[in-house]
Amino acid sequence: MARGESRLWSRRLLIKCLLMLLPLLSLGWRASQGLGTFGFDIHHRFSDPVRGVLDADDWELPEKGSVVYYAVMAHRDRAIHGRRLADNHVAPLTFSTGNETYRLNSLGFLHYANVTVGTPGSWFLVALDTGSDLFWLPCDCSSCVLALRSSSGQRLSLDIYSPSTSSTSYIVPCNSTLCTAQAQCHSSPGSCPYKVIYLSNGTSSTGVLVDDVLHLITDDDQTKAVDARITFGCGQVEAGSFLNGAALNGLLGLGIRNISVPSRLAKEGLAANSFSMCFRVDGIGRISFGDKGSINQGETPFNLQQPQ
16 A cells, blocks of 8 residues: 555455456456457346356355345345445544554554543554454453563553453353354353464464444544444453564454454444555554545556556
8 A cells, every 4th residue: 555645445345346356257358449448247146147157066046036035135235225324424433542543663564543442441552454353452361461661661551451340341142143153162152252363473362252332433523422332352362473562452453354343333334334544654644434535545446457
């Protein structure tokens, strides 16, 4: 991403377009003579041409005209309609401490933002990661970083989250739709465990899922407070790079899965299903959830072959 430019990710649309590209290439393309451009026929995923390409044993396609067929199509229509409503009526959001983000040279290559969670609110300096989904905080730790030392040797204690100290928190049960590790549950409705393994060798976060309030404000001139209920990880055990300078006080995944903060805000109708981040050369930047862009924003084109 070019420095000093704001980028808008319409995340679900981008990923779905990429996933559609391979079958569309197999279905043929049309060239516009003399214009140096090309295009593809667009089909929905249950249309006859797409069914012919993707109809395999491991790809379950509902029978055309069946109850399942129309249920899936209706679900997608409702989701798309909901996103359009959010796009039209909801102001973008950012963290209650402000939309500033920071690159801290002493903490590696990640960018950070201050977030406030729980009641009463506690603030955490969390790393921003577009390559993962789960937001997690150090919580009731058995293996976490408890303090940060400055270059001068001064010790700065870090906030550690605990569901027992927040009046708005509760433990996510194993039978929750957001619990993807139900097979590891010891009892129902016991707490839902999680473990996220990252690319860095031996780096992981392990704990249980909790639900609490993330304190946000509208990212506009009105600056209205918005308290959003989100599901995140109570990270009891950190390993690898998290113990050696990366994401010392938590990590906020910005991916496309349902559990990520941008996805939860969109599902609740609090923000459009998009976000933007902008960084200056000095590492100072901003983040905004539900940002629909502006006329002078930088864009990444889907067709990378520009006309000659």
